[in-house]
Amino acid sequence: MSRLIDIDPDHDGVPAELVLTVGDVVRFNATGVLLRSGSSVEVVGILIDSVVGADGSVLTPLGVPNTVLLKASAPGESRVDVVSGDPFGPSTSRSVLCRVQGPPAAPRAS
Amino acid sequence: MSTNDESCVRAFREIGRITARFLDGEAAVAPGGGLDGTSMDGTSTDGTSMDGTSGVFSAPARDVSAGCRIMPLPARLQERAAEVATRINPVNAPLHQFQDDAAVDAPLRLTLTTAKYWGPLPKSLSVSFLERTPADLRTRIISHLNAWSHACGITFAATSGTGEVRISRGPGGYWSYLGTDIRLIPANRPTMNLQGFTMNHPESEFRRVVRHEAGHTLGFPHEHMRKALVERIDPQKAYAYFLQTQGWSQQMVDQQVLTPLDSRSIIGTEPDQDSIMCYQLPGDITRDGRPIPGGMDINQTDSAFAGLIYPRTLRSPDESLDAPSSSGTAVPEWSESEDPAFAGV
Numbered sequence: 042m043s044r045l046i047d048i049d050p051d052h053d054g055v056p057a058e059l060v061l062t063v064g065d066v067v068r069f070n071a072t073g074v075l076l077r078s079g080s081s082v083e084v085v086g087i088l089i090d091s092v093v094g095a096d097g098s099v100l101t102p103l104g105v106p107n108t109v110l111l112k113a114s115a116p117g118e119s120r121v122d123v124v125s126g127d128p129f130g131p132s133t134s135r136s137v138l139c140r141v142q143g144p145p146a147a148p149r150a151s
Numbered sequence: 152m153s154t155n156d157e158s159c160v161r162a163f164r165e166i167g168r169i170t171a172r173f174l175d176g177e178a179a180v181a182p183g184g185g186l187d188g189t190s191m192d193g194t195s196t197d198g199t200s201m202d203g204t205s206g207v208f209s210a211p212a213r214d215v216s217a218g219c220r221i222m223p224l225p226a227r228l229q230e231r232a233a234e235v236a237t238r239i240n241p242v243n244a245p246l247h248q249f250q251d252d253a254a255v256d257a258p259l260r261l262t263l264t265t266a267k268y269w270g271p272l273p274k275s276l277s278v279s280f281l282e283r284t285p286a287d288l289r290t291r292i293i294s295h296l297n298a299w300s301h302a303c304g305i306t307f308a309a310t311s312g313t314g315e316v317r318i319s320r321g322p323g324g325y326w327s328y329l330g331t332d333i334r335l336i337p338a339n340r341p342t343m344n345l346q347g348f349t350m351n352h353p354e355s356e357f358r359r360v361v362r363h364e365a366g367h368t369l370g371f372p373h374e375h376m377r378k379a380l381v382e383r384i385d386p387q388k389a390y391a392y393f394l395q396t397q398g399w400s401q402q403m404v405d406q407q408v409l410t411p412l413d414s415r416s417i418i419g420t421e422p423d424q425d426s427i428m429c430y431q432l433p434g435d436i437t438r439d440g441r442p443i444p445g446g447m448d449i450n451q452t453d454s455a456f457a458g459l460i461y462p463r464t465l466r467s468p469d470e471s472l473d474a475p476s477s478s479g480t481a482v483p484e485w486s487e488s489e490d491p492a493f494a495g496v
Binding site (some may be wrong): 052059060070072074075076087089090091093094095096098102103104105106108122124127130132 | 330332334335336340342345346347367371372393396397401403407431432445476
């Protein structure tokens with residue numbers, strides 16, 4: 042089963058290396074991300090949390106993007122810089138090496 | 152910073168018209184007192200004052216019935232007059248407002264989905280916290296929300312239950328939903344986020360951040376999205392800057408920085424780069440290389456406009472614009488055949 046991995050860089054920090062499996066999705070509480078090298082992960086999006094309101098519409102707060110989604114798409118290594126803080130002022134960039142492994146082998150039928 | 156008197160006068164006229172609608176459709180103001188118990192005699196308890204925590208000038212309470220009065224048109228002409236005014240200047244467009252009932256007329260109903268205005272009656276919004284929050288921090292945050300209340304008729308009050316304003320200090324940065332949208336947010340969700348705020352934060356951050364987010368709750372959008380300020384930004388510089396620093400696409404930069412607010416959806420003063428609702432923008436992205444300083448606290452223009460939009464005192468319902476007022480201002484009347492022609496409408 043693929044995993045959703047939630048990381049808050051300002052609270053938890055960012056590991057220097059993150060070992061993932063193809064299909065995993067990583068969610069960072071961050072304002073931006075830069076893919077520095079590799080193609081084993083893809084940036085799904087730089088997003089802002091929103092909710093479904095009582096009237097059924099999707100409501101978005103006023104603020105800067107606060108969510109970065111990455112998907113482990115292929116075996117290999119990628120380096121990304123995760124950015125948090127104020128996009129218009131002081132921000133912090135943290136580099137992480139994403140090492141993506143292939144999907145677990147399917148169990149053999151007996 | 153500049154206060155544009157003409158814009159304020161236009162806003163004041165529009166608010167007067169909207170006030171009449173709300174007074175017809177909402178709960179009546181208690182005789183002699185506001186909904187939150189504030190004085191209705193045209194003065195605040197301390198009159199003109201300085202905000203004790205910030206030194207921000209607090210405008211005196213306005214009594215809209217005092218002095219010069221705006222003479223209202225007969226009801227049959229108000230819709231056409233609004234159309235004419237809007238055509239002359241989009242700023243005159245009816246203020247968008249959310250209202251559940253169907254009492255509003257067709258032109259206003261067309262804009263309901265984007266309306267965020269709380270209406271002109273004094274209000275108290277209840278406030279709760281989603282996480283366990285020390286009492287001194289709760290008090291401090293609410294005191295900064297109420298920095299707006301020195302100038303306007305909306306106050307914030309703590310509740311032990313589920314507040315209309317629900318504050319989280321969890322991850323996700325600083326944000327708030329806009330105006331009356333907070334009524335639509337599920338009760339288990341925050342309407343405002345103040346990531347990581349503690350008593351250790353400097354007072355300047357409480358002023359800059361909490362008061363900014365409170366402004367959104369009052370319905371004020373980002374000032375740096377006003378057309379005049381957006382036009383100071385060089386798109387190519389902005390694309391390069393945010394790609395390099397954040398990894399943002401051009402589309403995201405367009406949305407976040409380069410798309411001005413629709414002038415027809417807002418009503419306000421001249422764009423104010425010192426407003427508390429204005430972000431600080433770096434000189435790296437402006438055409439002239441000078442930064443847009445942004446606001447560090449509620450300034451006089453913010454206070455004055457908040458007091459205009461949300462007056463601390465209002466006429467009582469029997470003084471609505473559609474009826475003779477107790478102070479002697481009556482709706483002028485003439486026969487329908489004498490109505491002026493509105494060219495092009």
